[in-house]
Amino acid sequence: MVKDIQEYGGCPVSATLKVFGGKWKPLILYFISVDVNRFGQLQRMMPGCSKRMLTNQLRELEGDGLIDREVFAEVPPKVIYTLTSKGESLRPIFRELSNWGKMNLLHQSDKN
Amino acid sequence: MVKDIQEYGGCPVSATLKVFGGKWKPLILYFISVDVNRFGQLQRMMPGCSKRMLTNQLRELEGDGLIDREVFAEVPPKVIYTLTSKGESLRPIFRELSNWGKMNLLHQSDKN
DNA sequence: CAGGATCCACGTCGATACTG
DNA sequence: CAGTATCGACGTGGATCCTG
Numbered sequence: 001m002v003k004d005i006q007e008y009g010g011c012p013v014s015a016t017l018k019v020f021g022g023k024w025k026p027l028i029l030y031f032i033s034v035d036v037n038r039f040g041q042l043q044r045m046m047p048g049c050s051k052r053m054l055t056n057q058l059r060e061l062e063g064d065g066l067i068d069r070e071v072f073a074e075v076p077p078k079v080i081y082t083l084t085s086k087g088e089s090l091r092p093i094f095r096e097l098s099n100w101g102k103m104n105l106l107h108q109s110d111k112n
Numbered sequence: 113m114v115k116d117i118q119e120y121g122g123c124p125v126s127a128t129l130k131v132f133g134g135k136w137k138p139l140i141l142y143f144i145s146v147d148v149n150r151f152g153q154l155q156r157m158m159p160g161c162s163k164r165m166l167t168n169q170l171r172e173l174e175g176d177g178l179i180d181r182e183v184f185a186e187v188p189p190k191v192i193y194t195l196t197s198k199g200e201s202l203r204p205i206f207r208e209l210s211n212w213g214k215m216n217l218l219h220q221s222d223k224n
Numbered sequence: 225c226a227g228g229a230t231c232c233a234c235g236t237c238g239a240t241a242c243t244g
Numbered sequence: 245c246a247g248t249a250t251c252g253a254c255g256t257g258g259a260t261c262c263t264g
Contacts, residue, residue, distance in 0.1 A: 012213030013138040013206055019217070021133045026125040039226050050258055055227060065216075076225040077264080086216055093212060094125055096205050101124025104177075104198055105131070151246050162238055167247065188245045189244080
C-alpha cells in the first residue's frame with residue numbers, strides 16, 4: 001500500500017502504477033467495476049489467484065481508497081466490494097491502457 | 113518481456129502495465145525521453161538501481177520495442193538509448209498517470 | 225462464505241568480481 | 245564505458261489447515 005509518493009523517487013507515475021499495477025489489481029478493479037463484487041465470485045473469475053493473494057490485493061486497494069468493503073452481519077457472511085469515486089476516476093486511464101495494449105501488443109504477430 | 117497478450121488472461125491493461133510497469137521502467141523511459149540516454153548517466157540518476165537491474169530493464173524495454181539501442185564502435189564503448197515511436201506513443205498515458213498521481217497521492221497528507 | 229495463520233519453495237534482485 | 249557471470253540473501257506468494 002502506498003503511503004508516501006516520495007517512496008518512488010517522487011515519480012508520480014511510479015506511485016500511480018504501484019497503486020493499481022501488478023498482476024491482479026487491474027483485473028480485480030475491472031471485475032468489481034462490472035459488479036462482480038463478492039470474494040467468491042472474484043476468486044472464480046481468477047482461478048490463478050490464490051485466496052491469500054486475493055485478500056492481500058483487496059486490502060491494499062481498500063487501503064489506497066480505490067474500493068469500499070461493505071460487510072453484512074449475516075450467516076453465512078457476506079461482503080460486497082465496490083469502486084470508490086477515486087477508483088472510478090481510473091477508468092479513463094484504464095481505457096487508454098487497454099487501447100494501447102490492443103494496438104501495440106495484440107496486433108503484432110509479425111514481430112519477434 | 114511480453115510475448116503473448118494471452119499470458120495475462122487476455123487483459124490488455126495488465127499486458128500494457130507489464131510492458132512499462134515496475135519499479136524502474138517508468139523512470140528509465142522518462143530519463144531517456146529527456147535525453148539522459150547513456151548507461152552511466154541513467155545509473156547516476158537512479159542510484160538505487162543496480163547495474164544488473166538496469167541492464168535487464170533496458171533489454172526488456174528494447175525487446176518490447178519501446179527503446180532503441182545504438183552501439184558506437186569506439187574506445188571507450190558508447191551506447192545511446194532512444195525512444196522508438198512506440199515508446200513515444202506512451203507519452204499521453206504517462207501524462208495521465210502523472211496527473212492522477214499528483215491529484216490522488218500527493219495531495220492527501222491527511223489520509224493514512 | 226470470507227477470510228487468517230503458518231510453513232516453505234521459488235524467483236528475484238543486490239553485491240561482487242571480471243571482461244571487451 | 246558498458247556491460248556479463250556467479251553467488252547468496254531476501255521477499256513474495258502458493259499450499260494447507262484453521263476460524264467466526
